[in-house]
Every structure is written in C-alpha cells, then in structure tokens.
Amino acid sequence: MTLWLRKNWIPVALLAAGLVLPNLVEHYGNFILASILVYSLVSLSLTILIGFAGQISIGHAGFWALGAYGSALVVTELGAPFLVGVLVGGIVAALFGAVVALPALRVQGHYLAIATLGFALFVQQVLFEWESLTGGRQGLFVPRPEIFGYELTDDYAYVYLMLVIVVLLTWMTENFRRSHTGRALMALKMSTVAAEVAGINRARHIIIAFMLSAFYTGISGALYAHLIGFLSTETFTFTTSLSFLTMAVIGGLGSYVGALLGAIYLTMAPEVFREFKDAQMVVYGLTLILCMQFLPGGLASLPERLRSLRRRRT
Amino acid sequence: MVANSSRRDVLMLGLAAAGTMALPRLSWAAEPGVTKDKIIIGSYLPLQSGLAAGATQLRDGADAYFQHINDNGGIHGRKIQWIVENDSYNPQQTVAVVKKLVDRDGVFAIVSTLGTATNLAALPFLAQRKVPLINPAGGHERLNAPTDPNVFGLLPVGQDIGAAMANYAVDKLQAKRVAIFFQNDPFGKDPRDGAVETLAKRGVPVVAETSYVPSDVDMSAQAVAMRDANPDVVLMMCITKQGALLLQKAQQLGWKPKFLAQNTMGDPITADLAGEALDDVMVILFTAIETMDTPAVREANALIAKYHPETKPGYWTYLGIAGAKVFVEAANRVGPDLTRAKLLEVLYNFGRYEPGVVPPVNWSRESHGGPKTFGFAVWKGGKLNVVEGW
Numbered sequence: 133m134t135l136w137l138r139k140n141w142i143p144v145a146l147l148a149a150g151l152v153l154p155n156l157v158e159h160y161g162n163f164i165l166a167s168i169l170v171y172s173l174v175s176l177s178l179t180i181l182i183g184f185a186g187q188i189s190i191g192h193a194g195f196w197a198l199g200a201y202g203s204a205l206v207v208t209e210l211g212a213p214f215l216v217g218v219l220v221g222g223i224v225a226a227l228f229g230a231v232v233a234l235p236a237l238r239v240q241g242h243y244l245a246i247a248t249l250g251f252a253l254f255v256q257q258v259l260f261e262w263e264s265l266t267g268g269r270q271g272l273f274v275p276r277p278e279i280f281g282y283e284l285t286d287d288y289a290y291v292y293l294m295l296v297i298v299v300l301l302t303w304m305t306e307n308f309r310r311s312h313t314g315r316a317l318m319a320l321k322m323s324t325v326a327a328e329v330a331g332i333n334r335a336r337h338i339i340i341a342f343m344l345s346a347f348y349t350g351i352s353g354a355l356y357a358h359l360i361g362f363l364s365t366e367t368f369t370f371t372t373s374l375s376f377l378t379m380a381v382i383g384g385l386g387s388y389v390g391a392l393l394g395a396i397y398l399t400m401a402p403e404v405f406r407e408f409k410d411a412q413m414v415v416y417g418l419t420l421i422l423c424m425q426f427l428p429g430g431l432a433s434l435p436e437r438l439r440s441l442r443r444r445r446t
Numbered sequence: 447m448v449a450n451s452s453r454r455d456v457l458m459l460g461l462a463a464a465g466t467m468a469l470p471r472l473s474w475a476a477e478p479g480v481t482k483d484k485i486i487i488g489s490y491l492p493l494q495s496g497l498a499a500g501a502t503q504l505r506d507g508a509d510a511y512f513q514h515i516n517d518n519g520g521i522h523g524r525k526i527q528w529i530v531e532n533d534s535y536n537p538q539q540t541v542a543v544v545k546k547l548v549d550r551d552g553v554f555a556i557v558s559t560l561g562t563a564t565n566l567a568a569l570p571f572l573a574q575r576k577v578p579l580i581n582p583a584g585g586h587e588r589l590n591a592p593t594d595p596n597v598f599g600l601l602p603v604g605q606d607i608g609a610a611m612a613n614y615a616v617d618k619l620q621a622k623r624v625a626i627f628f629q630n631d632p633f634g635k636d637p638r639d640g641a642v643e644t645l646a647k648r649g650v651p652v653v654a655e656t657s658y659v660p661s662d663v664d665m666s667a668q669a670v671a672m673r674d675a676n677p678d679v680v681l682m683m684c685i686t687k688q689g690a691l692l693l694q695k696a697q698q699l700g701w702k703p704k705f706l707a708q709n710t711m712g713d714p715i716t717a718d719l720a721g722e723a724l725d726d727v728m729v730i731l732f733t734a735i736e737t738m739d740t741p742a743v744r745e746a747n748a749l750i751a752k753y754h755p756e757t758k759p760g761y762w763t764y765l766g767i768a769g770a771k772v773f774v775e776a777a778n779r780v781g782p783d784l785t786r787a788k789l790l791e792v793l794y795n796f797g798r799y800e801p802g803v804v805p806p807v808n809w810s811r812e813s814h815g816g817p818k819t820f821g822f823a824v825w826k827g828g829k830l831n832v833v834e835g836w
Contacts, residue, residue, distance in 0.1 A: 318834050
C-alpha cells in the first residue's frame with residue numbers, strides 16, 4: 133500500500149486537491165476551476181495527437197465547435213439528457229476526426245497543419261451559415277447541465293461532474309498509451325519506416341489517434357457549451373485553435389501534468405494578467421517567449437530544469 | 447503518471463490553484479456595491495481584440511461622465527467607482543469577469559459594456575443574481591429589445607433602423623424606386639430585412655439589392671447593378687470603407703441617386719475616405735455627432751476634452767456616456783437608500799428620458815430597449831449637419 137502510494141502520490145494528491153478546492157472558493161473560483169477542467173480535456177487530446185502520435189493540428193477549434201454545437205442541439209432540439217448530449221458531442225467530433233485524418237495519411241508537418249486549419253474554417257463557416265439549425269448569426273442559447281432531473285445551476289456541482297469525466301478520460305488515456313495501439317503510435321512517431329517494417333499499419337493508427345483526439349475535444353466542447361450557456365461561431369476561430377496549441381506546448385507535450393498545467397495557464401493567464409490593463413497582451417506574449425526560451429519542454433519540465441541547473445552549480 | 451513529474455509539479459499546481467482561491471472580500475453592507483461613500487459598478491469590455499478601438503472610446507466616454515459626477519459630489523454623496531475589466535471578446539473570459547465583478551468585487555450594477563456574444567454569455571448569470579445591466583452594446587434582440595427584467599438597452603434593434611430609413615426615404619425623400627446596398631452579415635442583414643418589410647407595406651418597390659462582405663475591396667459590380675435598376679433612393683447598410691468605395695464608384699459613373707446610409711457613414715473618417723463623393727449623402731443617427739449643437743452634446747464634448755483629451759468624441763464615446771447618464775439619473779431618482787430592487791423599480795417607471803447623446807428612451811416594465819426614433823443628418827463639404835433631430 134505504501135509502495136503503491138509512493139508510486140502514485142501525484143495523481144492521488146491532484147485528485148484530493150480537485151475534491152477539496154471547489155469547497156474553498158466561491159462562484160468565480162468554481163467557474164475558473166470548471167474552465168480549467170474544460171481546457172484540460174483539449175490539452176489531453178493534443179497530448180494524444182501531438183505527444184503520442186506526433187501529428188499536428190491547428191484546427192482543434194473545429195472539433196471543439198462540433199462537440200459544443202452537437203451536444204447543445206441534441207439537448208435543445210431532441211430533448212436528450214445532458215450526458216447523452218455530451219457523448220454525442222464527442223462522437224460527432226470523432227467522426228469528423230476520421231475525415232481529417234485522411235490528409236494526414238498523405239501529408240505531414242506544415243501541409244497537415246494547413247489541412248486541419250482548413251477543416252476548422254470550414255466547420256465555423258458551415259455553423260455560421262446553417263442558420264435554421266445553429267441559430268447562425270443569432271447564436272444559440274444552451275441550457276445548464278441536468279442530471280437525473282437535477283439542474284446543476286451552480287458551477288460547484290458541475291465542477292465535480294467534470295472532475296469525474298476528466299479523471300475517467302485521463303485513466304482511459306493512460307490505458308490507451310500502454311495498449312498495443314498506443315505503443316504502435318509511439319513507434320510510428322519515432323520511426324515510421326521501422327514501425328511499418330515491424331508490421332504496424334500506419335493508416336489505421338493515425339486515424340485512431342485523430343478520432344480519439346477529436347473525441348476528447350468534442351467532449352470538452354460539449355462541457356463548455358453547457359458551462360457558458362451561449363454559443364456563437366465567433367468563439368471557434370483560428371485564434372482559439374492557436375490558443376489550444378499554445379496551451380499544449382506551454383504545458384509540455386506528452387505528460388498529463390503538463391496537460392493540466394497548460395490548461396491552468398490558458399485559464400489563469402487572462403485572469404492574472406488582467407491587472408496589467410493595457411499591457412495585458414504584451415505581458416502575455418512575453419511570458420510565452422520566456423517560457424519557450426527557457427523551458428522548451430513546457431511547464432512540466434520545470435522541476436527537471438531546476439534540478440539540472442542546481443547540479444551544474446554544485 | 448508519465449515520467450518527469452515530481453513533488454515540485456504538485457507544488458506548482460498548488461500555487462496556481464491558490465491563485466483561484468483567494469477568498470472573497472467580505473462585505474457587511476446591506477446592498478452589494480453600495481457603501482457609505484461609494485457605489486461600485488462594473489463593466490466588461492473587449493479592450494484587447496478587433497473591437498478594441500470602439501471599446502476604448504466607449505470606456506473613456508463613460509469614465510469621463512462618471513468622473514464629472516464624482517467631481518460634483520457624486521450621487522447622494524456617494525462617489526462612483528467604475529471597475530472596467532477586459533474580456534478580450536472571449537465569452538469564457540466574460541463569464542469569468544462577470545462572476546468576479548459580482549461575487550468578488552461585489553458590484554451593484556453593470557453599466558456600458560460591449561460585444562454581442564460576450565454580453566449574451568453574461569446574461570444568464572446576471573439574470574440569476576438580478577444584477578441590473580444597463581447599456582449592453584451589441585446586435586441582438588435580447589440586448590436591444592430585452593425581455594430579461596434586469597437588462598436595459600440603448601441601441602436600436604437592426605430591423606427598426608432599416609424601417610426608419612425606409613420610412614424617411616418614402617416620406618421625406620419621395621422615394622418611388624429603392625435600391626438596397628448591405629453588408630452580408632447580421633450587421634447589414636437585420637436593417638435590410640426591416641427596410642424590405644417596411645417598403646413592402648408602403649408599396650414602394652425594391653428595384654435592386656446588392657451586398658458585399660467586409661473583405662471586399664471593389665464595389666464596381668454593385669454600383670453598376672444598382673445604377674442599371676435606376677432607383678431614386680439607395681439605402682446603405684454598410685460600414686465606412688465599402689460605403690465610401692460605393693460612393694466613389696457612383697461618382698465615377700456619373701450616377702446621382704439620393705443616398706441614405708446607416709450611422710457608420712457618419713464617422714468623421716468617412717470624409718477622408720469618400721472625399722467629394724460624400725456631398726449630399728444622408729445618414730441616420732442613433733448617437734450624437736460632434737457638430738450637433740445641443741446642450742447635451744456640448745456638455746459631452748467638454749467632458750471628453752477635460753477628462754480624456756486623447757479621445758475624440760464619436761459614436762462609441764457618446765454611447766458610453768449615454769449608459770453612464772442613464773445609470774446616474776436612475777440612481778439619483780432612487781434617493782439615498784440605494785438598492786438593486788429600487789433601481790429596477792425606478793427604471794421600470796423611467797418614462798421618457800432624454801440622455802441627449804442618444805435618442806430619448808421611453809422605458810416601462812414591459813419595454814426597456816433601444817430607441818424607435820432617430821435623427822437624420824447630411825454631409826456637405828466634409829461636414830455632417832443635422833437635418834432632423836430625434
């Protein structure tokens with residue numbers, strides 16, 4: 133037991149913090165926690181796509197939008213329960229993830245990035261123009277989450293629900309990473325040729341990676357929709373995709389703590405830097421540059437970095 | 447957990463989380479935001495975004511008016527503290543800001559905000575807490591013809607602007623054949639819809655409709671298509687740049703119908719962009735223009751010159767001032783014992799009130815949205831002159 137705890141104390145400590153924190157903060161704090169959890173799922177999805185599979189996407193706002201609108205519409209138009217909506221949001225995004233994976237089978241790097249960007253712009257435009265379904269320019273009001281007849285009007289309860297979802301999906305991700313498919317993806321990332329020679333089907337695995345990543349982002353979008361209560365296509369822009377990518381890189385690709393740190397950064401940066409008034413974006417930009425300059429491995433690499441600095445000094 | 451994590455990661459997480467934790471400022475006052483000598487109110491503005499220019503002017507306008515009131519003794523002895531937060535035009539940040547303003551800063555009301563999607567995202571929380579929201583600038587019915595009991599809009603509904611333009615064209619410009627030039631998005635389509643409906647009612651045919659998107663840089667096709675339909679009045683629901691381009695093209699073609707444009711064409715920069723082609727073009731107004739010679743506008747111009755000389759009076763500044771004026775007037779009417787419930791009650795019984803920098807409002811419990819009456823002005827030699835006040 134002690135050995136298990138020593139090995140797993142970080143997830144245990146994080147979970148404990150997650151359970152305690154909502155009780156220590158008021159509405160504003162709980163909304164911030166909820167936002168962190170929403171973004172952490174996107175961060176996790178990019179960990180899978182970029183960290184595990186070595187693919188790039190600057191179009192994740194597209195999957196996020198599909199999840200958000202998917203869930204909102206299933207709940208408002210078809211009267212489906214909230215959790216079903218969230219699941220549908222994830223599935224819709226995953227299906228489109230398979231489509232976006234197709235160019236990834238042929239192109240890499242910059243070209244893939246542009247293909248994903250095109251996808252996100254396409255999704256945004258269609259959602260905007262399809263007025264009868266999405267409200268288009270008028271936007272779409274989304275009801276608060278409701279579980280078994282209880283409406284979660286307060287973010288306090290919603291945070292706990294999200295916590296369950298995030299823990300569940302993180303656990304799934306860890307299992308996925310250790311699965312045959314997860315290991316195959318990492319092999320492909322290290323050397324495509326070597327992996328293929330070893331009998332790994334590249335196409336199949338890339339499609340799985342995109343679908344899984346899109347699924348997580350879709351779930352996140354769905355949770356976001358019910359948290360904010362109003363959807364407008366202006367939310368799902370190229371800037372949003374870029375901020376997602378920034379979040380993943382700042383946090384540190386390939387580690388769960390990094391994914392969480394990235395989400396905390398994306399949520400907290402505007403809250404903290406707001407104090408700088410007109411200089412807000414300058415400070416934000418500076419922290420990004422400094423972070424990349426001194427912590428190329430992201431925030432998650434900070435302890436390692438400090439340790440190596442200390443070693444050099446002694 | 448993946449490699450590379452250690453105790454310090456968790457420490458960092460703890461620190462980051464602590465940032466969200468700082469407990470709320472406890473206030474024992476009976477009413478949030480109202481103390482013995484202060485009224486704390488708030489606003490969220492997209493100060494860092496594509497709308498930053500307008501947001502800054504709106505902020506400076508409202509701020510100038512609040513400073514003026516404070517310098518003259520405040521409201522029943524209480525000074526106004528107006529907390530402005532940036533939301534970067536991101537609804538997630540707006541909701542965060544609004545929760546911070548209401549829960550942590552304990553604001554009494556929200557006054558003069560900007561952004562359609564952002565304002566709409568803030569509505570459910572503000573409604574739930576019954577926080578008065580005065581002058582949420584944006585283009586949506588829930589902001590401009592609000593049904594929420596705590597929302598009070600000062601901007602007209604797009605359809606009403608178009609209807610007023612159509613009526614003016616028929617009544618004052620003797621229009622027999624109308625053409626419509628509009629921006630193909632909510633900004634242009636709503637007034638276009640209002641105009642088309644009104645013209646149909648009045649039995650005046652729309653002989654041509656042309657549109658553009660904001661990235662377009664050539665209006666030749668639109669100008670030619672409308673000229674060929676031979677209208678006597680052209681309604682323009684457009685922004686400044688494309689409007690100026692259309693007018694220049696019309697001048698090149700030697701085509702001279704009467705132009706009646708939305709208020710955006712009243713911006714001083716229009717004169718630089720369109721030059722002589724702007725002569726005789728008419729503009730519908732729902733905020734003041736700098737040259738309007740009324741006591742309210744002269745006062746507004748003086749206040750901006752005094753408190754924010756770096757800002758020019760214009761659409762956004764007047765709109766910011768209008769929100770501030772309505773709040774101050776309402777809070778003054780409530781009296782020394784200021785509560786949210788009493789403020790709402792006063793606003794429901796506001797009746798006709800003239801902020802002067804925007805058309806008069808006429809609020810009741812059932813209707814507390816933007817104006818239905820408008821002013822009209824005409825360009826002459828690079829100057830905009832009022833033809834008809836509101």
